[in-house]
Amino acid sequence: MYVTGAGVSGHHSAQHRGLNKRSRLSPQAYLATTGRILRQLAGDHRSVAMILVVPSLVIALMYFMFQNAPHRPGTPSPFNNACLIMLGVFPLIIMFLITSITMQRERVSGTLERILTTPLRRLDLLAAYGTAFSIAAAAQASLACVVAFWLLGFETAGNPLLVFAIAIINAVLGVGLGLLCSAFARTEFQAVQFMPVVIVPQLLLCGIIVPRDLLPEWLQWISNAMPASYALEALRQVGANTDLTATAARDIAIVVGFAVVALCLAAATLRRRTP
Amino acid sequence: MMTSSNDELIHGDLTHDDGSAITIEHLTVVRGKRTALQDVSVRIARGTITGLLGPSGCGKSTLMRAIVGTQIVTSGVVTVLGRPAGSADLRRRVGYVTQDPTIYDDLRVIDNVRYFASLYGSDAKSADEAIATVGLTDHRTAMCGNLSGGQRTRASLACALVSNPDLLVLDEPTVGLDPVLRVDLWDQFHQLARRGTTLLVSSHVMDEADHCADLLLMREGRLLAHTTPSKLREDTGCTSLEQAFLAIIRHSTAA
Numbered sequence: 001m002y003v004t005g006a007g008v009s010g011h012h013s014a015q016h017r018g019l020n021k022r023s024r025l026s027p028q029a030y031l032a033t034t035g036r037i038l039r040q041l042a043g044d045h046r047s048v049a050m051i052l053v054v055p056s057l058v059i060a061l062m063y064f065m066f067q068n069a070p071h072r073p074g075t076p077s078p079f080n081n082a083c084l085i086m087l088g089v090f091p092l093i094i095m096f097l098i099t100s101i102t103m104q105r106e107r108v109s110g111t112l113e114r115i116l117t118t119p120l121r122r123l124d125l126l127a128a129y130g131t132a133f134s135i136a137a138a139a140q141a142s143l144a145c146v147v148a149f150w151l152l153g154f155e156t157a158g159n160p161l162l163v164f165a166i167a168i169i170n171a172v173l174g175v176g177l178g179l180l181c182s183a184f185a186r187t188e189f190q191a192v193q194f195m196p197v198v199i200v201p202q203l204l205l206c207g208i209i210v211p212r213d214l215l216p217e218w219l220q221w222i223s224n225a226m227p228a229s230y231a232l233e234a235l236r237q238v239g240a241n242t243d244l245t246a247t248a249a250r251d252i253a254i255v256v257g258f259a260v261v262a263l264c265l266a267a268a269t270l271r272r273r274t275p
Numbered sequence: 276m277m278t279s280s281n282d283e284l285i286h287g288d289l290t291h292d293d294g295s296a297i298t299i300e301h302l303t304v305v306r307g308k309r310t311a312l313q314d315v316s317v318r319i320a321r322g323t324i325t326g327l328l329g330p331s332g333c334g335k336s337t338l339m340r341a342i343v344g345t346q347i348v349t350s351g352v353v354t355v356l357g358r359p360a361g362s363a364d365l366r367r368r369v370g371y372v373t374q375d376p377t378i379y380d381d382l383r384v385i386d387n388v389r390y391f392a393s394l395y396g397s398d399a400k401s402a403d404e405a406i407a408t409v410g411l412t413d414h415r416t417a418m419c420g421n422l423s424g425g426q427r428t429r430a431s432l433a434c435a436l437v438s439n440p441d442l443l444v445l446d447e448p449t450v451g452l453d454p455v456l457r458v459d460l461w462d463q464f465h466q467l468a469r470r471g472t473t474l475l476v477s478s479h480v481m482d483e484a485d486h487c488a489d490l491l492l493m494r495e496g497r498l499l500a501h502t503t504p505s506k507l508r509e510d511t512g513c514t515s516l517e518q519a520f521l522a523i524i525r526h527s528t529a530a
Contacts, residue, residue, distance in 0.1 A: 032393030040381050043418075110377040117343055118394040118438075119366045273347045273361065275306060 029120045033128035037102070041136060051098070051140050055090040056147040059083055063152045076239070083154045085208055087144055087163055088235045091137045091171035092228065093199055097192070099133055099178030104191040107182060113274070122270045126263050130175050137171030138164075158238035162248075166238065169255050170231050176262030183269035202228035227258035296321040296442055296473035297342055302351030304337050311337040313496045315351070319475065319489070321441075324468050326487030327477040328520065334496040335477040336374060339444050342475065343371040356441055367395055370440035374447045376431035380420035384411055387419055388433045395438035405433040408463055410456070425452045429460075442473045449483060461486045481516040492523055499527050 042048060066079035106112045115125065145164055148154035156163055177198055185191035205215065205223040212223050223229045230251040237248035297319040304312040312334045319325050327335050340346035341353050344361020353360035356368055378387045384406060392402040406415050409429035414422065419430055432448055449457045464474050464486070476487065484490055485504050492499040492507075500507070500523055504516060513519040 028396065029394050032390055036379070036382070036386070036390045039386055040379060043381050110373055110375060111379060113345055114371070114373065114377040114434075115391075115394060117345060117366060117369070117371050118391065119363070119396065120394050273345055275347050 027124075029118075030124040030128050030131075033115075033120065033125055034131045037128060037132035038135065040102075041098075041132070047098075051094060051136055052143055055086065055094075055140055055144045058090075059086055059144060059148050059154075060152065062086065079152070080154060080239070083148050083152070084156065084163070084235050084239045085232065087141065087148065087167055088170055088231055089203060089228075090144065091141060091167045092174040092231070093195070094140070095133050095137050095171040095174030096178040096181075096199055097195060098136070099129060099175045100182045100185065100191045100194055101188050103129065103179050103182035104185050104188055108187075112270070116270065116272045122267050122272075125270070126179060126267055129179060130172055130263060133175045134168055134171050137174075138168055141167040141171070156239045157242050158240075158244065158248075162238045162244065163235065166231060166234050166252065166255075169252060169259065170228075173227055173231070173255055173259040173262065176259045176266060179266035180262050180269065183266065199228075202226045205229065206232045208232065227255050230254040230258075294321065295319060296323075296356060297475070298352075298354040299338075299342075300352045300354075302338075302341060302353060303349045304334075304341060304346060305349045306337065311496055312341070315496075315498045317491060317498060317501055319473065321473050322468055322471050323488045324464055324474045324476060324486065325489040325491060326484050327475060327491045327493065328481060328484055329479065329493035329499075331479050333493045335479075335493060336446055337496075338493070339371070339446050339475065339477060342442075343369060343444055345371075367438060368441040370435035370438055370443045372432050372435045372443075372445045372448055374450070376424075376427040378419050378427060378431050378434060380427075381418070383416050383418055384422070384430050384433070385415045387430060388437055391434040392437045397437050397439070401437050401439065402433075405436040408436055409433045410459060425456060428452065429456075432460075436467075440472065442475070443467065445474065445476045447477055447479070449478065457483075481520055484516045492520060494524055494527065499523055 062082050063079055066077065066082065069078050071077050103112075116122070141164055145160060145167075149160055181194040181198055182191060185194060201222075205219060205226060206212070206228040207223070212220060212229065215223060234248045234251035234255070237245045237251070241248070295318045297317070299315055299317045302312055302315045303310065315334075315338065327338065329335055337346060341348050342355060342360055344353075344355075344365065355362075355365055358365050379390075382390070385402065388402040388405055389399055392399065392405075403412075403415075406412055409432050411426060411429055411433065414426060417426075419427060422430065428448065428451065432445070435443060435445075449460060452460065461483075464476065468474055468488075476483075478484070484507075488503065490500070490502050490504060490507060492502070502510070507516060507519045507523075508514060511519040511522040513522055
């Protein structure tokens with residue numbers, strides 16, 4: 001360390017060294033960033049209301065849509081099928097949108113470059129985004145599950161908590177994909193356009209509209225490479241089986257794997273030095 | 276992060292601590308097709324206030340970014356506090372305030388400053404002190420998005436002061452501030468310098484140059500002069516620094 005002659009300055013530097021040692025081990029920066037993102041989100045009351053209420057309203061809407069639709073006794077009602085899909089799809093879509101726009105804003109406003117000049121680690125930043133929006137997704141999924149299971153008579157053979165868990169994993173996947181896509185969007189307008197590019201093909205090919213084994217082979221291959229296919233399969237398994245099946249467990253692991261890969265790729269797009 | 280810690284291992288013993296806050300050797304930065312900085316070499320002493328002056332677009336911000344370590348440099352060496360610029364252990368010791376306030380507009384002043392305090396490992400008390408330093412105590416619970424331009428600049432400054440940095444790099448911190456506030460801020464800068472902080476302050480108005488012990492005059496990506504206000508007047512025979520700077524430019528274009 002240097003000595004400039006001033007006593008204050010020497011004390012100054014010693015203090016820095018002490019802090020250095022402490023915060024490298026502590027999760028303070030990660031927790032502070034999670035808190036900051038949640039605080040920003042909470043300040044936007046209208047968004048909070050929409051995140052919480054909209055999925056429940058759409059599920060309620062579907063309940064009434066299917067109210068008079070005939071279905072064979074002994075098979076699950078069409079509402080049951082649709083509700084299961086919605087509980088999985090909403091966290092993916094909404095968290096993808098929110099994350100890609102928030103992160104794009106952070107990149108453009110210069111705050112990202114600024115916080116990367118601080119001791120904040122890049123993985124801490126991404127983990128903070130993942131945590132903050134997973135908490136938002138958990139609040140959303142809790143309300144949606146309560147409405148679906150208690151009020152609308154939605155039922156699954158498997159444990160409702162598994163449905164909830166898959167919804168959260170889908171949210172983390174949405175956050176990962178959103179963080180990654182934000183790197184390729186120059187404007188918020190472009191960030192929104194990534195929704196039809198990244199999310200829609202996954203939903204089309206994941207087996208909701210056409211069962212996957214009825215797709216042409218080349219589309220099956222593409223479907224196999226997309227995380228939403230596994231997320232939806234896992235939900236269906238939980239819906240139809242009392243215990244957690246091997247397929248469901250494998251599918252959940254695959255979705256988690258996709259989410260981790262997306263977060264790591266996103267970390268690679270965070271540059272402390274830019275041209 | 277991996278690369279930066281490797282950098283330290285590789286360059287750690289190559290850089291020697293010669294007592295200057297910033298040492299720049301033959302720095303060239305090309306941004307796109309434009310050469311933003313060309314062969315800039317300079318040494319900045321510790322505990323001083325150095326003014327970085329020149330017309331807008333002359334490379335002041337690029338030079339500052341290179342010092343902070345956010346700029347990819349084409350060639351040359353930038354050493355800050357004895358370490359390669361941008362080293363991981365400098366992140367706690369170097370504060371950087373960009374020209375446009377980079378704060379979260381959807382958070383209150385206090386939330387912004389506390390957040391940066393947490394990133395630097397400082398406590399909530401230093402957040403309150405930093406807010407007091409920039410004179411925003413009355414606005415501490417105001418949303419940053421609702422503040423005036425000058426207030427946002429000061430909130431941004433508070434976010435850098437909160438770490439008690441050894442080196443403070445300020446890109447046009449007094450733009451859009453009223454004269455009273457400007458004087459207040461310069462008083463603060465002098466106090467920080469007395470406590471051992473090195474300040475590098477850019478400006479495109481010459482009337483601030485008299486606050487600085489050292490002056491770096493830049494034009495079109497080149498360093499025209501490293502001087503002091505009195506020496507600049509002496510050399511050019513001009514009493515106004517504005518005139519003196521123009522004289523230097525004329526001299527350099529003639530040469």
